[in-house]
Amino acid sequence: MAFQRYTGWRRLINATRYSWAGLKAAWRNEEAFRQESMLCALLAPIALWLGDGAVERALLIGSLLLIVIVELLNSSIEAAIDRIGAERHELSGRAKDIGSAAVLLALLNAAVIWLLLLWM
DSSP states (O other): OOOOOOOHHHHHHHHHHHHHHHHHHHHHHOHHHHHHHHHHHHHHHHHHHHOSSHHHHHHHHHHHHHHHHHHHHHHHHHHHHHHHOSSOOHHHHHHHHHHHHHHHHHHHHHHHHHHHHHHO
16 A cells, blocks of 8 residues: 555544554653653642742643653653664763753753742
């Protein structure tokens, strides 16, 4: 069967299906994703309660969502590298370390935002 290119609603439905499959795969296979998602689920209602106005609430919740987004990207990088092979390579290690650093910075970003908005 030839490759069929979908447009419009069909493309949107397919993209949503693939995205949902990605979220389910991350939940099943990535402990860090599960931990950070649970942290987000726990802190999001607190952010709605503690935030003083829509902008503060958006910053608090957005900083949490950014952690989960960066973790998904990091997990996809790691999965692609692991598929290539199990042998150690400097560039593979560097890519994984950089992805991990991005998650760390997202966590620090959230901490700074929460500290600035709630305790300053």
